[in-house]
Amino acid sequence: DAKTTQPPSMDCAEGRAANLPCNHSTISGNEYVYWYRQIHSQGPQYIIHGLKNNETNEMASLIITEDRKSSTLILPHATLRDTAVYYCIVRPLGAGGTSYGKLTFGQGTILTVHP
């Protein structure tokens, strides 16, 4: 699976948009970009995923560059409860075999939302 690079930490003011970047310059054509977050001492929570088109759901928006080498997760109106570690992951969809289940979680970005 392609490797991702994220800043170790970011701050955001409550009510503002949080924009979390992720570089995945070695991404392959069949690899999707996934975002998860983990609040302290809890299990990770799925946020969103996409291939090449921008995606939006009730939690966030995902913007993927045209060359797919980077992406940005946008939390439009950050709240204190959005403080968490955010993980950007790339992996093939429906790979099966040895890559199945191998969502490789790196260090992630610690997002701190402050009042």
Add this chain to the structure above:
Amino acid sequence: DGGITQSPKYLFRKEGQNVTLSCEQNLNHDAMYWYRQDPGQGLRLIYYSQIVNDFQKGDIAEGYSVSREKKESFPLTVTSAQKNPTAFYLCASSPQAGARDTGELFFGEGSRLTVL
């Protein structure tokens, strides 16, 4: 409510003892996984199972064992052969296996094991 239940949440054991962590899901998911997380680190895959009575080793299976006798249950045993068992253990499941895999995992709340 549907979800994944891990127990116990906290567990203390003496060195050399085997310990079994429970993971139960009522989401009717085919696939289940065990991950290990160490302080300040990402998650590492221990074992996964795509279907009942079948499971595969992940990246760090040594010193661990699993079983998948029922669709809803995937217990993890941390054996005395695991050299550094103190960690946060996370169980997850996903709704579809193989080619229909969406990549979305649903996680439990975790079990924190401390070996004294």
